[in-house]
Amino acid sequence: MRTIWLGSKIINQYSLMDLQEKLQVSKVTALKLVGSGRIKAQKIGRKWWINEEDLIDFLEAKTSV
Numbered sequence: 001m002r003t004i005w006l007g008s009k010i011i012n013q014y015s016l017m018d019l020q021e022k023l024q025v026s027k028v029t030a031l032k033l034v035g036s037g038r039i040k041a042q043k044i045g046r047k048w049w050i051n052e053e054d055l056i057d058f059l060e061a062k063t064s065v
Helices: 016-023 027-035 052-064
Strands: 002-006 008-014 042-043 047-051
Touching: 008 016, 008 052, 016 027, 016 047, 027 047, 047 052
Parallel strands: none
Antiparallel strands: 002 008, 008 047, 042 047
16 A cells, blocks of 8 residues: 555555455456456556545445445
8 A cells, every 4th residue: 555645635545466455356356357447546657556535436336236
C-alpha cells in the first residue's frame, strides 16, 4: 500500500499483491478483475495500482448482489 497526498486529499492505493491478500484470490484472478475493468486500476510502469475508493466500490457492489 502507498499513500499519495494531493493537496488536502489523501489517497491510499493498493498494489496487485495487496489486492490478492485482501480478497484472498490468486494473482491470475486479481489480474482478471483488474483487466476486465471490474475493479478500476491504473498501470504505472510495470505495476497496477488500485485506489482505495475503487476497491470499496467493488466490495460494496459485490455484497449488494
